[in-house]
Amino acid sequence: MALISIVELLRTPRLPKELIDRSPPLKPYSRSFIQGYFLSVANVSSRIAFFSLVLSPTANDSRKENVLPLFNTGSGAVPLATIQGVDGRLRFDFSLDAREAGLLILIPNLLSIALPDPYELRGYTELFLKPDTTGEEPQRVEVLTAAEHRSTYFDINLTAVGELVSSIPLAHGNALHSVEILRHWIGAIATPRPRPACPSTPVRSPS
Numbered sequence: 001m002a003l004i005s006i007v008e009l010l011r012t013p014r015l016p017k018e019l020i021d022r023s024p025p026l027k028p029y030s031r032s033f034i035q036g037y038f039l040s041v042a043n044v045s046s047r048i049a050f051f052s053l054v055l056s057p058t059a060n061d062s063r064k065e066n067v068l069p070l071f072n073t074g075s076g077a078v079p080l081a082t083i084q085g086v087d088g089r090l091r092f093d094f095s096l097d098a099r100e101a102g103l104l105i106l107i108p109n110l111l112s113i114a115l116p117d118p119y120e121l122r123g124y125t126e127l128f129l130k131p132d133t134t135g136e137e138p139q140r141v142e143v144l145t146a147a148e149h150r151s152t153y154f155d156i157n158l159t160a161v162g163e164l165v166s167s168i169p170l171a172h173g174n175a176l177h178s179v180e181i182l183r184h185w186i187g188a189i190a191t192p193r194p195r196p197a198c199p200s201t202p203v204r205s206p207s
Contacts, residue, residue: 001126001127001128001179001180001182002126002127002128002143002171002177002178002179002180003124003125003126003171003172004039004053004124004125004126004127004145004147004170004171004177005039005124005125005147005168005169005170005171006122006123006124006125006168007037007055007106007121007122007123007124007125007147007168008035008037008120008121008122008149009035009036009037009067009106009107009108009119009120009121009122010033010034010035010108010118010119010120010121010151011032011033011034011035011108011110011115011117011118011119011120012032012033012117012118012119012120013032013033013118032153032154033151033152033153033154034107034108034110034151034152034154035108035149035150035151036105036106036107036108036149036150036151037105037106037107037125037147037148037149037168038103038104038105038147038148038149038150039053039103039104039105039106039125039145039146039147039148040101040102040103040104040144040145040146040147041096041101041102041103041104041127041143041144041145042096042099042100042101042102042143042144042145043096043097043098043099043100043101043141043143044099044142044143044144045098045099045141045142046098046099047098047141048095048096048097048098049095049096049129049141049143049179050093050094050095050129050130051093051094051095051096051127051128051129051130051143051179052091052092052093052127052128052129052130052182053091053092053094053104053125053126053127053128054089054090054091054125054126054127054128054182055067055089055090055091055092055106055123055124055125056089056123056124056125056126057088057089057090057121057122057123058122058123058124059120059121059122059123061116061119061120061121062084062088062089062090062121062123063084063114064082064083064084064090065109065112065114065115066108066109066112066114066115066119066121067082067090067106067107067108067109067121068106068107068108068109068110068111069081069082069092069104069105069106070104070105070106070107071092071094071102071103071104071105072102072103072105073096073100073101073102073103077103077105080092080093080094080104081093092104092106093130101144108121125147127143127145127177127179128179128180128181128182129141129179129180129181129182130181130182139180139181140178140179140180141178141179142176142177142178142179143176143177143179144175144176144177145170145175145177146167146170146175147167147168147170148165148166148167148168149165149166149168150163150164150165150166151163151164151165151166
């Protein structure tokens with residue numbers, strides 16, 4: 001496991017709705033914004049690696065349909081599947097060739113009819129190797145990471161009017177992580193096989 005960073009996915013106005021309701025003239029000055037999580041990952045090993053990014057929410061709505069995951073290695077962003085565990089954690093699987101870098105994006109899914117307004121999801125992320133690609137014994141792959149929050153601001157006509165990018169401090173203050181195999185899956189994913197029991201030897205009674 002490699003603990004990466006905090007994460008905040010937001011869809012909210014800059015001014016509180018209660019304030020706008022009390023003072024309608026402030027509405028033109030209350031731009032809404034969408035904030036997403038952008039994680040750059042570089043596989044610095046000499047082999048292909050299959051990863052799982054796990055988002056552990058610490059507060060608010062964590063329904064998987066409200067999060068849109070995308071992955072880009074240079075040829076355009078493609079959607080990723082989302083797997084949700086019974087404890088609310090979200091998992092996103094992706095792969096990187098040897099010495100390849102990619103950008104994983106998590107943003108509020110504006111196409112979801114279940115997405116509330118405002119919407120807030122806060123938590124933290126961890127990176128793992130997938131066990132079905134690395135064999136039975138634990139193995140490690142070194143990666144470089146960089147995390148950002150990017151916010152896009154909209155006016156009252158829902159026209160994008162600006163963007164703000166802020167770096168997120170990484171866990172342990174280090175961009176280089178040693179990623180280990182994930183031994184405890186979330187949801188219905190298989191766990192490691194139990195060790196076979198030692199054959200029992202019958203105990204002979206003294207003659």
